Amino acid sequence: MKREGHFREADAAASGKDIMTDGAMSETVLLGVMILAAVLLAICLVLLLIRLLGRRQRHRTARVSSLNAGSITQELPVTEVQAALRPVKVLKDIVYCESEEIIP
Amino acid sequence: MRFMVSASTDAGNVKAANQDSVSVQLLEHDGRQLVFAILCDGMGGLQKGELASASVIHAFRGWCSKRLTVLLQKGLQDGDIRREWTQVITERNEKIKAYGRENGVRLGTTATVLLLTEGRYYVANVGDSRAYELQMQVTQITRDQSVVAREIEMGLLAPEQAETDPRRSVLLQCIGASETVYPDFFFGTPLNHAVYLLCSDGFRHKITPAELLAYLEPYRMNSPENMRQNEQALIRMVKERNERDNITVATIRTYE
Numbered sequence: 001m002k003r004e005g006h007f008r009e010a011d012a013a014a015s016g017k018d019i020m021t022d023g024a025m026s027e028t029v030l031l032g033v034m035i036l037a038a039v040l041l042a043i044c045l046v047l048l049l050i051r052l053l054g055r056r057q058r059h060r061t062a063r064v065s066s067l068n069a070g071s072i073t074q075e076l077p078v079t080e081v082q083a084a085l086r087p088v089k090v091l092k093d094i095v096y097c098e099s100e101e102i103i104p
Numbered sequence: 105m106r107f108m109v110s111a112s113t114d115a116g117n118v119k120a121a122n123q124d125s126v127s128v129q130l131l132e133h134d135g136r137q138l139v140f141a142i143l144c145d146g147m148g149g150l151q152k153g154e155l156a157s158a159s160v161i162h163a164f165r166g167w168c169s170k171r172l173t174v175l176l177q178k179g180l181q182d183g184d185i186r187r188e189w190t191q192v193i194t195e196r197n198e199k200i201k202a203y204g205r206e207n208g209v210r211l212g213t214t215a216t217v218l219l220l221t222e223g224r225y226y227v228a229n230v231g232d233s234r235a236y237e238l239q240m241q242v243t244q245i246t247r248d249q250s251v252v253a254r255e256i257e258m259g260l261l262a263p264e265q266a267e268t269d270p271r272r273s274v275l276l277q278c279i280g281a282s283e284t285v286y287p288d289f290f291f292g293t294p295l296n297h298a299v300y301l302l303c304s305d306g307f308r309h310k311i312t313p314a315e316l317l318a319y320l321e322p323y324r325m326n327s328p329e330n331m332r333q334n335e336q337a338l339i340r341m342v343k344e345r346n347e348r349d350n351i352t353v354a355t356i357r358t359y360e
Contacts, residue, residue, distance in 0.1 A: 088173045091137070092130035094111045094354075095165070097158035098122045103203045 105222040105296055107139050110331035111354040114339050116306060116347055123153035124304050124352035125161045125213075129168065133176050139220040139356050140168050145233050145304040146350075147212040147278060156200050156213040156280045163196050164189075164217060172219075180219075182291050185226045189217060193230060193279060193287050200280030212281030216246060216302050220294055220356055227290040231278045234308060235290070238299040238320055242313040245290050249276045273305065273349075297322050300356040306349030310342045325357045 109130045115122040123146030131138050142164045146153020167188065175184055193215065204211055214231025227235050229246040232253070237243045247253065251274040255261035266272060277285055294300070299322050308316075319338050325331045335353050342351055 086134065086173070086177065088138075088168075088176065089132040090129055091132055092109055092128075094109065094129075095127040095161070096111065096113050096122075096352075097125040097127075097154070097161055099125075099152075099154040099158040101155055101158070102162045103155065103159040103199050 105294070105358055105360060106137050107220065108325070108328050108331060108357040108359070109139055109141070109355070110328050110335060111141075111352075112332060112335040112339055113352040114343065114350070116350050117343055118348040119350055121154055122350045122352075123147070123157055123213075124306070124350040125154065125157035126302075126352050126354050127161045127165055128354045128356070129165075131168075131172075133173065136222055138222070139218070139300075140164075140172065141218045141220075141302055141354050141356065143216050143233050143302040143304060143352060143354055144279075145214040145231065145306070145352070147210075147214075147275075147281065152209055152211040153213060155203075156211040159200060160193075160196050160213050160215050160279055163192050164215075167192050180221065180224065180226075182226070182289075185219065185228075186289050189228045189289075190287055193228070193285055197279050197282065197285045204280065210281060212278040214275070214278055214304075215287075218300065218302060218356075220300060220358075223293065225290075225292050225294045225300070228287045229290070230285055230287045231275050232273070232305050234301075234303055234305075236301040236303070236316070237295065238301060238317055239295050239297070239322060242317050245292070247288055249288065250274060251276065267309070272309075294358055296358055296360055298358050299325055300358070302354040304350060304352040306347055306351040307339070307342060307353045309349070310345040310347050311338060315341070320355060322357060325355065331355050331357060 107130055109128045111126050111128045113122060113124055113126055125144045125146070126142070128139065128141040131140060142161050144157035144160045146155070146157035171188060175181075175188075178184070200211060200213075214233040215228070216231075216233040216235050217228040218235055219226040225245075227245050229235065230249060232248040232250045233246075234248070235245040237245055251271045252261060252266040252269050254276065256263055256266055261269065279285055299320050301316075301320060315338075319334045324334060335355060338353065339351050
C-alpha cells in the first residue's frame with residue numbers, strides 16, 4: 001500500500017528510488033521527532049509554570065502591610081514604626097501647672 | 105500656614121492657689137506646623153483642683169507624645185480624635201474619682217483641648233472653659249456645659265442675666281466629679297490671619313467680646329512678645345474689675 005509522499009523500503013527498492021530522495025520521512029523518524037517535540041514542549045511548560053509560581057510568591061511577599069500581614073508582620077505595627085521614624089518635633093513648649101503632684 | 109503661640113496665667117485677686125493649668129506646644133511634622141493646646145480650670149469650690157487640672161494636662165501631653173505622630177502618619181480623622189480624646193478624658197475621670205475616694209477629697213477640672221493643623225481644627229470641651237476664634241469678629245467655638253448655658257439654650261434665661269446669675273459657675277459635668285463624662289467635640293477649618301484663644305471662665309467673666317477683639321485682634325498679635333503683652337494687659341484689666349477666680353488664657357496666631 002502506498003501513501004502519497006511516503007515509500008516503503010520495498011517499494012523504494014522496487015522502483016529504484018532512494019527512500020529519502022523525494023523529501024519524505026519514514027514514520028519511525030517522524031514519530032521520534034514528534035515525541036521529542038512533545039518532551040521539549042512539556043519541559044518548557046514545566047519551566048514556565050515554575051517561573052510563574054516563583055514570581056507570584058515574590059509578589060505576595062512584597063505586599064506585606066498592617067492590613068494583610070501574616071503572623072510575622074502582625075507583630076510589627078507598621079504605622080507605629082513609620083511614625084517613630086518621623087517624630088513630631090517640639091518647636092516651643094509652654095506649660096504651667098501649680099501642682100507638682102500628678103495622679104498616676 | 106504657620107503659628108505663633110503664647111499663654112499667661114494669674115492666680116487672681118483672692119485665691120492663694122492657682123488651680124488653672126495650661127499647656128501650649130508648637131509642633132512640626134513633615135515640615136508642617138501644628139499646635140496642641142490644653143487649658144484646664146481646677147474646680148474652684150473643690151479641694152485640690154490644681155492636682156486635677158495638672159493630671160489632665162499631663163495625660164493629654166502624654167497622648168500627644170505617644171499617639172499624635174501615629175495619627176498624623178495615618179492621616180488625621182475626626183473619628184480617631186473623638187475616640188482617643190474621649191478615652192483620655194474617661195480614663196482621667198475614673199482616676200481622679202478614685203483618688204478622691206481614697207483620700208476623702210473632692211476634686212475636678214474642666215478641660216478645653218485644641219489641635220490646630222493647617223487644614224483643620226479639632227476641639228474637645230468639658231465644663232465652662234472656652235475656645236474662641238477671632239478675626240473680624242469673636243466666634244465662640246465651644247458650648248459651655250453649665251447650668252446657665254443650658255437655661256439660655258432653653259430660653260429660660262437671657263445671656264445678660266446669666267452674667268450675674270449666682271449659678272453661673274455651676275457645671276453640668278467636669279472631669280473627676282461626674283459619674284460619666286461626655287465631652288463635646290467641634291471640628292472646623294482654621295482661618296488664616298486669625299487668633300485662636302483658650303481661656304478659663306475667670307478670664308472672660310469681666311470682659312466683653314468687643315474688648316477681647318480690641319486687645320487680641322490678629323493684627324495686634326504680630327509676635328509672641330506682642331501676644332503676651334496683650335494677654336497680660338487683659339489679665340490686669342480683669343483683675344482691676346475684681347475678678348475673684350484664677351485667670352488663664354492661651355493664644356495662637358495663624359499666619360502665612
